[in-house]
Amino acid sequence: MTTQLILFFSLATLAVGTALGMLFSASAVHATLFLIMNFGIVAVFYLLLNAPFIALAQVTVYAGAIMVLFLFVIMLLGAERTGRTPSSWWLQPVALSLGVILLLEALYLVISQRGLLPVGGEVASTYGDPFSVGETLFRQYVLPFEVTSILLLVAMIGAIVLSKSRT
Amino acid sequence: MVPVDYYIGLSAILFTIGALGVLIRRNSVVIFMSVELMLNAANLVFVAFARTYEAVSGQIFVFFVMTVAAAEVAVGLALIVTIFHTKQSIDVDQMNTMKW
Numbered sequence: 001m002t003t004q005l006i007l008f009f010s011l012a013t014l015a016v017g018t019a020l021g022m023l024f025s026a027s028a029v030h031a032t033l034f035l036i037m038n039f040g041i042v043a044v045f046y047l048l049l050n051a052p053f054i055a056l057a058q059v060t061v062y063a064g065a066i067m068v069l070f071l072f073v074i075m076l077l078g079a080e081r082t083g084r085t086p087s088s089w090w091l092q093p094v095a096l097s098l099g100v101i102l103l104l105e106a107l108y109l110v111i112s113q114r115g116l117l118p119v120g121g122e123v124a125s126t127y128g129d130p131f132s133v134g135e136t137l138f139r140q141y142v143l144p145f146e147v148t149s150i151l152l153l154v155a156m157i158g159a160i161v162l163s164k165s166r167t
Numbered sequence: 168m169v170p171v172d173y174y175i176g177l178s179a180i181l182f183t184i185g186a187l188g189v190l191i192r193r194n195s196v197v198i199f200m201s202v203e204l205m206l207n208a209a210n211l212v213f214v215a216f217a218r219t220y221e222a223v224s225g226q227i228f229v230f231f232v233m234t235v236a237a238a239e240v241a242v243g244l245a246l247i248v249t250i251f252h253t254k255q256s257i258d259v260d261q262m263n264t265m266k267w
Contacts, residue, residue, distance in 0.1 A: 054226050
């Protein structure tokens with residue numbers, strides 16, 4: 001238990017650190033690289049939570065495909081030169097105070113419900129492996145899965161229509 | 168297993184950082200990445216509760232959230248590229264007219 005706690009807290013520190021790095025880095029490329037690190041660390045959390053399939057999907061889909069798309073667009077547009085100063089002087093303090101309020105509310109909820117949440121015990125060794133995930137996906141959730149294909153088709157058509165030149 | 172409260176706390180912190188990113192940053196690509204961070208925080212709680220209740224359905228929902236994020240990024244980045252071509256900028260403060 002203790003080693004697990006040490007592992008959790010060191011990984012959590014890394015995750016929060018990389019997220020803060022994304023928030024405060026001036027260059028958009030650095031922000032993207034910090035976010036990729038953050039996704040990698042969250043994938044390790046998924047592995048710790050007996051979700052190897054989701055962990056690898058996270059690495060390939062999120063840290064791989066989606067973030068490469070981000071990097072590609074940033075480099076295509078030369079978007080790393082960012083105007084960091086917001087147009088209104090009150091924007092930053094208001095955003096910070098709203099963020100602190102949100103965090104305090106969430107942490108208050110977590111702490112006030114401390115004893116009520118169930119504690120996870122041991123799980124079966126087959127839990128979360130690709131076989132069980134696939135079986136649940138294609139038996140119980142086969143209709144949402146098919147709807148997902150329509151969503152991806154619509155997104156693909158939308159991207160093509162938007163990036164098509166108007167001439 | 169580490170108590171699920173710790174995972175909810177971590178996820179709340181990550182979600183707040185993502186929300187702050189949306190509010191503070193002016194670069195629309197970075198705002199998009201902050202939205203991804205918030206989706207990721209939600210996914211972490213899904214997987215943590217799936218592990219606690221030993222239900223695979225939570226992991227399936229993470230799968231769907233990933234698909235929605237991929238679709239959203241494809242359309243969103245195409246929008247950003249189009250806006251950049253018209254306005255030569257992706258600063259959200261510049262996007263204050265409906266049609267140019």
